[in-house]
Amino acid sequence: MKLVTFTQGGATRIGVLAGDAIVDLAVAAPQLPREMCAFLAAGAEALAAAKQAASSSSARVALKDVKLEAPILRPPKILAVGLNYKDHIAETGSKTPEVPMIFNKQSTAVTSPHGDIHLPRASEQLDYEGEFAVVIGRYCRHVPKNRAREVIVGYTIANDVSVRDWQRRVPTFTMGKSWDTHCPLGPYITTADEVGDPHALDLKTWVNGELRQSSNTSQLLFNCFDLVEHLSTAFTLEPGDIISTGTPSGVAAAMKPPKWLKAGDVVKVAIEKLGEIENRVIAEPENTPRI
Amino acid sequence: MSVLEGPREEWRRILHEGQPKWVKPDRDRLILGDGREVAEAEATYLPPCEPSKILCIHLNYESRRVEFRAPQQETPTYFQKPITALNSHRGSLIRPSGTKYLNYEGEVAVIIGKPMRNVAREDTWNYLAGFAPGNDVGNQDFRDTDAGSMLRVKGMDGFCPIGPGIVSGVDIRKATLRTYLNGKVVQEGAISEMIFPIDYILADLCRFITLLPGDVIMSGTPKNSRPMNVGDLVEVEVTGLGRLSNRVAEAPAPQHKVGHQPTDTDAVRRVALGSDWVRSEPR
Numbered sequence: 001m002k003l004v005t006f007t008q009g010g011a012t013r014i015g016v017l018a019g020d021a022i023v024d025l026a027v028a029a030p031q032l033p034r035e036m037c038a039f040l041a042a043g044a045e046a047l048a049a050a051k052q053a054a055s056s057s058s059a060r061v062a063l064k065d066v067k068l069e070a071p072i073l074r075p076p077k078i079l080a081v082g083l084n085y086k087d088h089i090a091e092t093g094s095k096t097p098e099v100p101m102i103f104n105k106q107s108t109a110v111t112s113p114h115g116d117i118h119l120p121r122a123s124e125q126l127d128y129e130g131e132f133a134v135v136i137g138r139y140c141r142h143v144p145k146n147r148a149r150e151v152i153v154g155y156t157i158a159n160d161v162s163v164r165d166w167q168r169r170v171p172t173f174t175m176g177k178s179w180d181t182h183c184p185l186g187p188y189i190t191t192a193d194e195v196g197d198p199h200a201l202d203l204k205t206w207v208n209g210e211l212r213q214s215s216n217t218s219q220l221l222f223n224c225f226d227l228v229e230h231l232s233t234a235f236t237l238e239p240g241d242i243i244s245t246g247t248p249s250g251v252a253a254a255m256k257p258p259k260w261l262k263a264g265d266v267v268k269v270a271i272e273k274l275g276e277i278e279n280r281v282i283a284e285p286e287n288t289p290r291i
Numbered sequence: 292m293s294v295l296e297g298p299r300e301e302w303r304r305i306l307h308e309g310q311p312k313w314v315k316p317d318r319d320r321l322i323l324g325d326g327r328e329v330a331e332a333e334a335t336y337l338p339p340c341e342p343s344k345i346l347c348i349h350l351n352y353e354s355r356r357v358e359f360r361a362p363q364q365e366t367p368t369y370f371q372k373p374i375t376a377l378n379s380h381r382g383s384l385i386r387p388s389g390t391k392y393l394n395y396e397g398e399v400a401v402i403i404g405k406p407m408r409n410v411a412r413e414d415t416w417n418y419l420a421g422f423a424p425g426n427d428v429g430n431q432d433f434r435d436t437d438a439g440s441m442l443r444v445k446g447m448d449g450f451c452p453i454g455p456g457i458v459s460g461v462d463i464r465k466a467t468l469r470t471y472l473n474g475k476v477v478q479e480g481a482i483s484e485m486i487f488p489i490d491y492i493l494a495d496l497c498r499f500i501t502l503l504p505g506d507v508i509m510s511g512t513p514k515n516s517r518p519m520n521v522g523d524l525v526e527v528e529v530t531g532l533g534r535l536s537n538r539v540a541e542a543p544a545p546q547h548k549v550g551h552q553p554t555d556t557d558a559v560r561r562v563a564l565g566s567d568w569v570r571s572e573p574r
Contacts, residue, residue, distance in 0.1 A: 031530040033467045033479050038513075041354055042467070042481030049465065139353045236357055 016054035028053035037240035070185035078105040084246025106178040113186030113277040129160035129247035130205035130269035136241040148225035215248030294419040303456030336379040351511025380454035388544040392431035392563035396512035397470035397527035400425030407502040415493040421459035424535040431563035432553035461531035480513025
């Protein structure tokens with residue numbers, strides 16, 4: 001099942017992708033929550049109800065008539081991993097980490113699967129990072145890796161957009177990784193049952209049609225299950241939390257000279273079985289809300 | 292027959308010509324037992340039951356437990372609201388002057404239909420009159436007193452609106468609860484998210500306390516309970532049950548200045564503001 005958050009007629013709600021249409025769960029299963037995190041928190045029974053509703057032929061809206069939003073508009077947490085692909089570690093000349101290098105992206109950084117990425121007024125070093133992302137489906141803590149599948153509801157695509165000078169000039173990544181619009185997410189959550197082995201998926205990133213990253217999730221240093229165990233040792237994972245598992249080689253910063261993203265560039269990230277997201281880079285608008 | 296099955300049936304209670312009357316809703320009309328009709332918009336609602344007690348569960352949604360960083364509990368704990376807290380659809384919620392934190396807590400109210408004592412979990416559904424949207428309103432300014440009984444926090448007059456009516460024939464276990472503040476969704480939680488399901492709560496309580504027809508069990512609230520302002524419209528909707536509406540009004544401060552006065556301490560804010568306060572907590 002492919003779960004989406006979409007807007008149509010001024011209302012944002014959740015649905016199930018069915019070919020070139022979306023089954024509107026607010027109509028097909030009105031008893032279910034309409035916001036993704038609350039829906040996921042409702043557990044297996046709600047997922048089963050959605051699956052059943054998805055087979056109904058009514059309550060469909062054409063995909064072309066809606067705006068797809070990030071499947072989770074405001075994840076409770078966005079956890080990300082630095083240096084987690086063997087090829088990316090090599091290109092950055094870093095030492096192989098012994099424990100996962102975790103950082104946060106702020107939840108306000110989320111944008112839709114086709115939303116614009118802002119080129120900051122305060123930097124020119126804008127970079128992309130195509131990433132395979134885990135979506136948590138349950139409140140959980142202290143999850144051993146052999147039970148991690150029970151708390152992963154599905155997977156999606158993230159672009160861990162980075163502002164390299166802001167990332168590197170201080171020891172922590174927070175400011176460089178969390179600019180508004182710097183976490184395109186989507187286009188949907190593919191439920192874990194449809195993905196099968198999450199560690200055998202091709203991942204590719206293009207900039208203006210030029211292939212920049214090409215790897216496979218089998219190359220992950222710490223896999224999804226390792227990460228769930230590691231993170232949940234410290235804190236509660238919640239329905240809708242995102243774990244972005246890191247990026248393979250081929251980022252702009254590693255090129256000589258670096259090919260930073262410019263206004264007008266189009267970045268596409270595709271992962272096998274999970275679809276693709278495509279985002280245009282624009283200059284940070286003058287009308288960005290400010291004090 | 293189990294309250295979860297059968298055709299959906301709803302009974303409401305209104306004041307009609309000076310008397311309480313049971314009515315059935317039919318589109319924009321309410322139908323009295325003798326066949327007369329009242330326009331729904333003009334009806335004066337009464338609470339849809341006459342309880343001998345109102346029992347409430349503490350923390351019962353996983354989302355709220357996490358919001359408050361509360362430990363997991365093996366068994367639930369309860370508190371009471373006085374009968375005088377009962378209120379109805381469209382009744383006013385009164386915030387005493389001089390207090391700040393009047394919180395909504397959207398809940399499913401369970402209404403008992405037959406005397407219950409020593410009933411097994413699987414049989415509890417056969418003893419119910421039905422369900423109603425409810426609001427476990429609290430004035431958190433009194434959080435610092437009454438030693439955890441929350442007698443005044445949760446027990447002030449009118450702090451337990453339920454309605455608009457009692458509904459049976461709905462599988463409440465599959466429903467979703469939403470609270471709206473001035474039309475905007477502020478709480479959303481599936482009933483399946485409950486830590487202790489309704490049948491568990493009923494079986495637990497009636498081991499020692501006889502539940503009587505009309506008694507109300509408030510079954511807990513999901514995350515994001517927050518304070519309301521004077522003039523706000525708060526609505527609790529449970530899919531299949533309907534939508535309870537109440538507006539916040541202000542009353543003069545009590546005439547006599549005796550006893551505990553409202554406080555605005557960390558303990559008060561922790562509950563009133565939930566994660567909005569918890570996140571800003573200095574470490």
